[in-house]
Structures are given as structure tokens and as C-alpha cells.
Amino acid sequence: MTFGIPIPSYDVNATNFMNHREPYTDPYLRYLGSNSTFYYPLLILQSSMKINITVYVGGSSGILEASINNANFIQVQTPSTGNTAIFQPALSFQFNINPTIIPSIVTLRLRNIRNGYSIRSFDVVSTTTNSI
Numbered sequence: 001m002t003f004g005i006p007i008p009s010y011d012v013n014a015t016n017f018m019n020h021r022e023p024y025t026d027p028y029l030r031y032l033g034s035n036s037t038f039y040y041p042l043l044i045l046q047s048s049m050k051i052n053i054t055v056y057v058g059g060s061s062g063i064l065e066a067s068i069n070n071a072n073f074i075q076v077q078t079p080s081t082g083n084t085a086i087f088q089p090a091l092s093f094q095f096n097i098n099p100t101i102i103p104s105i106v107t108l109r110l111r112n113i114r115n116g117y118s119i120r121s122f123d124v125v126s127t128t129t130n131s132i
Contacts, residue, residue: 015028052094057090061116
């Protein structure tokens with residue numbers, strides 16, 4: 001299977017969400033409206049794994065949410081960088097993934113709740129130490 005973002009992946013461009021325009025007009029996600037949601041396919045190659053997702057944001061402090069597939073969203077407060085073009089990592093999101101079929105695709109959903117920040121990229125890293 002060659003579809004989906006492999007794990008681990010670092011500095012994944014946030015503008016590469018599913019169904020984005022080609023070419024995307026901005027170098028990162030900015031001028032986001034409330035409840036803007038972006039979808040990213042993740043390639044899962046293990047039957048059970050824990051992943052951390054770190055999103056790099058810039059601008060005013062706000063609320064960012066993440067979810068895998070249709071699970072409930074988890075919220076983090078984004079850091080204030082004072083400029084929407086200067087980026088820092090928000091607190092990491094942690095998820096347990098237990099697909100029934102390997103390989104599998106799960107969908108990462110990122111949602112902006114409070115405006116005032118931009119999203120440049122994210123890292124997806126497994127914290128599972130051994131393959132099952």
C-alpha cells in the first residue's frame with residue numbers, strides 16, 4: 001500500500017490535506033475560520049500502536065482539536081508566538097490505534113476552534129517500541 005502518510009513522518013506540510021486545491025495558494029494554513037476541519041490519511045502498518053502528533057502553529061493562542069477517524073476530539077491550547085509566520089509546537093496529541101486489518105488507513109482530523117493562528121506542519125511519531 002502506497003497511500004497515506006507513513007509513520008514516522010516529520011514536518012508534514014499541513015496544506016496537503018485531503019481534497020486540497022492544486023496548487024495550494026498559501027505556504028501554510030492561515031486565515032482559518034472557526035471549526036475549519038482538515039483531514040489527513042495515515043498509513044498504519046502495525047496491529048496496535050500508540051502515536052503522538054505534534055502540530056506547529058504560529059500567531060495568537062487558540063484552541064486546536066485532533067481526532068482519529070470518528071472518535072471524539074481532543075483539545076490543546078496553542079502557544080502564542082506573536083506572529084502568524086513564526087511557529088512553535090503545540091502540546092502533543094496522543095492516540096492509541098488498533099486496526100483490525102493491516103495495512104490500514106486511519107484519518108487524522110485537525111480542527112481549528114478559536115481563530116488567530118496558522119498551522120504550518122505536523123509530526124506523526126509512534127511511541128510503540130516493538131512491532132506486534
